[in-house]
Amino acid sequence: MPSDYPLAAEGIGKSFGSLDVLKSASMWAEPGRISTLMGRNGSGKTTLLRIAVGELRPDYGALHFGGRSADRHSLPKLARAGLMFVPQRGICAPHFTVRSHFRAMASAYDLGDPAPAIDAARLEAFLDEPVRVLSGGERSRVSFGLVHYRRPTVLVADEPLAGLAPKDRDPLFRVFRDLAEAGCAVVTSGHDAIDLLRLSDVIIWSVAGTTHHLGSPREALEHAQFRREYLGPGVRLD
Amino acid sequence: MIAGLPRGAFLRSTLLRTALVWAFVRATVAGASAGLAAAGLDADVGPASAIPVLLVVVAVVVGDQYRRGEVPFLRNLGVGPVGMLLPAIGLGVALELLLLAPRAF
Numbered sequence: 001m002p003s004d005y006p007l008a009a010e011g012i013g014k015s016f017g018s019l020d021v022l023k024s025a026s027m028w029a030e031p032g033r034i035s036t037l038m039g040r041n042g043s044g045k046t047t048l049l050r051i052a053v054g055e056l057r058p059d060y061g062a063l064h065f066g067g068r069s070a071d072r073h074s075l076p077k078l079a080r081a082g083l084m085f086v087p088q089r090g091i092c093a094p095h096f097t098v099r100s101h102f103r104a105m106a107s108a109y110d111l112g113d114p115a116p117a118i119d120a121a122r123l124e125a126f127l128d129e130p131v132r133v134l135s136g137g138e139r140s141r142v143s144f145g146l147v148h149y150r151r152p153t154v155l156v157a158d159e160p161l162a163g164l165a166p167k168d169r170d171p172l173f174r175v176f177r178d179l180a181e182a183g184c185a186v187v188t189s190g191h192d193a194i195d196l197l198r199l200s201d202v203i204i205w206s207v208a209g210t211t212h213h214l215g216s217p218r219e220a221l222e223h224a225q226f227r228r229e230y231l232g233p234g235v236r237l238d
Numbered sequence: 239m240i241a242g243l244p245r246g247a248f249l250r251s252t253l254l255r256t257a258l259v260w261a262f263v264r265a266t267v268a269g270a271s272a273g274l275a276a277a278g279l280d281a282d283v284g285p286a287s288a289i290p291v292l293l294v295v296v297a298v299v300v301g302d303q304y305r306r307g308e309v310p311f312l313r314n315l316g317v318g319p320v321g322m323l324l325p326a327i328g329l330g331v332a333l334e335l336l337l338l339a340p341r342a343f
């Protein structure tokens with residue numbers, strides 16, 4: 001039952017004007033696993049994730065968080081209960097320093113020493129810089145350094161790999177793996193098929209307003225229609 | 239439960255912006271009413287001006303938080319719309335009381 005998962009959205013419908021983006025889409029976050037939404041551009045992945053975390057209201061469908069059902073979610077409320085949502089542009093406030101983000105997080109959630117998270121994300125050199133002077137990849141390191149520090153129980157990250165050089169992805173993968181191993185339910189999305197298939201435990205295919213839970217990356221690779229309509233012929237894991 | 243801005247740079251910056259916007263709005267109102275008085279029109283700015291002044295100040299400060307991209311982080315800190323309004327309302331009310339209270343006695 002999706003309602004048993006820490007975060008779930010079930011049978012979601014959403015239109016923008018005359019555009020029916022989602023007709024019956026579902027996603028759920030499983031503790032200890034990394035689930036990844038894949039699908040063509042404009043298939044509604046971001047829309048579904050934003051609805052699941054309370055950043056957008058669905059037209060219909062059921063939402064669940066921590067075993068409770070609701071017609072709509074509110075991100076601040078879910079955040080206080082342990083969820084983090086990292087949109088594609090990251091979570092940083094451009095005009096504030098990296099350090100003030102860590103301080104604010106420490107104060108909001110009564111967290112301990114941020115040094116290990118700052119260290120893991122290699123942020124020492126930027127601590128007193130305002131985020132707006134950092135490059136896209138460096139900003140992403142700040143966002144996920146904050147995730148590492150907060151250690152959420154549910155992490156929803158939209159296209160976390162976008163704009164990251166292949167070499168710079170490894171530390172991010174470690175943060176995701178580390179969180180999942182500690183029991184966090186991680187949901188991501190993106191188009192870097194090979195990296196995401198390697199990183200994920202579960203693949204969800206977003207297509208034609210609905211979602212298909214394909215199972216493990218291996219099972220997804222064997223799904224003929226997913227291969228044909230999304231991956232294309234060149235993608236293989238080995 | 240309503241979470242307000244955590245202490246530190248985010249709260250300080252919001253309070254500073256509130257004070258600056260409030261000073262600017264109050265100076266504009268004072269200038270305009272002095273101008274009207276000079277033209278012989280009755281333009282006494284009494285306590286009734288506090289509400290519109292506060293509305294403007296809060297709208298500008300919170301609008302600025304959206305404009306400068308602070309909201310995704312604040313929401314992840316558990317701060318919702320009400321929490322975002324609180325510092326501007328709190329300081330705005332305090333400044334209005336300081337300004338208007340002497341006249342009431």
Ligand SMILES: Nc1ncnc2c1ncn2[C@@H]1O[C@H](COP(=O)(O)OP(=O)(O)OP(=O)(O)O)[C@@H](O)[C@H]1O
Binds near residue numbers: 040041042044047
């Ligand atoms: N606020 C909005 N107003 C109008 N249309 C919107 C809005 N948000 C999304 N859409 C439309 O909904 C569709 C799905 O958008 P969404 O961002 O969910 O796609 P996506 O699967 O995340 O795509 P991508 O892979 O490019 O990130 C798009 O056609 C988009 O133009």
Ligand SMILES: [Mg+2]
Binds near residue numbers: 045046047158159
């Ligand atoms: Mg998207």
